[in-house]
Amino acid sequence: MFPTFAPVMKIYRSIADIPHIPGAVVTTGTFDGVHPGHKIILERLNKSAQEIEGQSVLITFYPHPRTVIHPDSADLKLLNSQEEKEELLAQTGLKHLVVIPFTLAFSQITAEEYIREILVEKIGVKKLVIGYDHRFGKGRGGSFKELKEMAPGFGFEVEEIPALEIEGVAVSSSKIRQALLSGNVEYAKDILGYTYSLQGTVIEGDKLGRTLGFPTANIFPDDPLKLVPADGIYAVRVIINGETKNGMLHTGPRRTLDKMDRRIEVNIFDWDQNLYGQKISLQFIKKLRDESRFESLQELTEQMKLDKLHSEKIFEELDQ
Numbered sequence: 521m522f523p524t525f526a527p528v529m530k531i532y533r534s535i536a537d538i539p540h541i542p543g544a545v546v547t548t549g550t551f552d553g554v555h556p557g558h559k560i561i562l563e564r565l566n567k568s569a570q571e572i573e574g575q576s577v578l579i580t581f582y583p584h585p586r587t588v589i590h591p592d593s594a595d596l597k598l599l600n601s602q603e604e605k606e607e608l609l610a611q612t613g614l615k616h617l618v619v620i621p622f623t624l625a626f627s628q629i630t631a632e633e634y635i636r637e638i639l640v641e642k643i644g645v646k647k648l649v650i651g652y653d654h655r656f657g658k659g660r661g662g663s664f665k666e667l668k669e670m671a672p673g674f675g676f677e678v679e680e681i682p683a684l685e686i687e688g689v690a691v692s693s694s695k696i697r698q699a700l701l702s703g704n705v706e707y708a709k710d711i712l713g714y715t716y717s718l719q720g721t722v723i724e725g726d727k728l729g730r731t732l733g734f735p736t737a738n739i740f741p742d743d744p745l746k747l748v749p750a751d752g753i754y755a756v757r758v759i760i761n762g763e764t765k766n767g768m769l770h771t772g773p774r775r776t777l778d779k780m781d782r783r784i785e786v787n788i789f790d791w792d793q794n795l796y797g798q799k800i801s802l803q804f805i806k807k808l809r810d811e812s813r814f815e816s817l818q819e820l821t822e823q824m825k826l827d828k829l830h831s832e833k834i835f836e837e838l839d840q
Contacts (some may be wrong), residue, residue, distance in 0.1 A: 529610045531617045533582075538618055538642045543574020545647045546639060548656060551580055553599035553693050554608035555712050557651075561681055562612045565649045568679065574646055575615040579638070580605075581622040584745070588622050597747035599696060599712075601719060608714075618643075631657030631666060640674045647677040654680075703750035705804040715757070715803045718746060720784065722795040728777070729787065732821045734828075736770070736785040737795050739802065748784065749804055751811040755831040757803040758788050765791055768824075768831045769802060775813035776820050789828070806834055 532538050545568045551558050562578070569576040586596050600608065602619075609617055620626065620638075629637075634657050639645040648667065655663055667678045699708040700716060708716050718741060725738035741748065751772025758765045767788040773779060786802060808830050814820040 529606075529614050529617055531606065531619060533619045533621070535620060535638065535642065538638070540642070540644045541575050541577055541616060542644070543569065543572050544577050544616075544643045544645050545569040545572070545574050545649060546577045546579060546643060546645045547649045547651075548579040549651070549654065550584060551578065551605065551609070552584075553696055553712060554605060554612070555599075555693065555696060557692065559612060559713075561649065561651050562609075562614060564679070564681055566613045568647055568649055569615070572646060576613070577616040577618060577643060577645075578609065578614055579618045579620060582619050583622055585622050585627065587745070588624060589627055596745060597697065598743065598745045599693060599700075599716075599747060601743035601746055603742070604717065604719065628658050632670065633657070635667075635670060635674060640676070645674075645676045647679065649679045649681065651681050697747060700747055700749045703752050703754075703807040703810075705749055705754065706806055708749075708804075715805065716749070717804070718748065718784075718802045719743075719799060720802070722798050722800060724796055725783075725785065729785065732817065732824065734787045734821075734824050735792070736787050737800070739784040739786060739800070741784070742799070748782075750807070751782070753808040753811065753827055755805045755808060755834045756786060757805060758786060759801040759803070760788075760791075760795070760798070765789060766831065766835045767791075768808065768827050769804075770811065772811040775811065776817065787824075787828075789832070805838070 545565055547561055547565050562576075565576045565578070582602050584596065584598065586593060606617065639648065648671070650664065650667070664678070664680045671678045696708050696711055699705070699711070705716055718739070720739035720741040722737045723740045725736065729736035748771055752770075754769045754771070756767050756769045758767045765788050767786050769784065769786040771784045772782055774783065808827050812823075814823065
């Protein structure tokens with residue numbers, strides 16, 4: 521799914537597990553998408569750590585804070601599952617990833633308590649690097665101004681990366697989400713810096729595709745909050761046990777069958793093995809067309825033949 525090079529990054533999944541880290545240079549945030557804007561912060565974090573012969577540390581949270589503070593909200597969609605985010609972060613040269621279990625009790629910790637108990641007493645922070653306008657602590661009460669005021673008393677430095685430096689890459693998580701929700705997966709790739717992926721488990725379907733000559737694997741996403749691109753037909757790469765295959769994917773209702781439940785179904789080219797229960801990864805290469813209603817299964821089958829030809833041409837061009 522992502523580049524195979526993965527420098528060693530230590531991961532801690534509870535506050536109790538966090539060690540004292542010599543020369544800790546720390547940043548904090550959700551970092552959903554690990555996009556170029558995030559990478560500017562991480563590059564500065566790693567550089568600052570090298571300058572003092574220290575180690576870079578990212579503190580993030582799981583589950584996403586909004587799911588705890590606003591559990592009834594249904595509009596949160598994530599660009600990465602936790603597993604995907606960790607894989608991407610491992611490519612950045614980050615030395616330590618602290619994944620704090622986010623709870624209602626944790627959400628009540630004030631900015632000063634967060635600094636004293638976690639940054640200072642647990643980690644031993646020497647420098648804190650934050651993005652422009654980053655806020656933290658209870659009610660997001662901790663600002664850069666307050667950090668600058670408190671830092672000398674706790675014995676660490678604070679650096680805020682200017683807005684222009686981050687905004688200069690013209691990237692935001694909301695812009696990426698908008699691209700995916702419109703089906704523009706190529707633009708999403710351009711601004712993410714990698715092909716948008718979705719991981720899931722193959723579940724049993726109604727086997728209609730097999731009768732049409734296009735057997736499909738029905739996918740249940742590993743993370744229910746993972747953003748699924750707009751309904752439609754896509755050319756996709758499919759990673760199965762480390763092997764990459766080409767395919768085409770349908771996401772959305774099956775209007776020709778008058779079935780309006782949203783499905784994710786992938787037809788894997790040159791593949792006839794049973795995948796039930798297996799985990800696979802899907803890489804969204806290009807949207808072929810919108811999801812449509814056809815007057816008959818024969819019309820649907822003819823369109824699927826055209827979709828496959830279109831997909832094969834896309835892959836041929838990519839592999840040249």
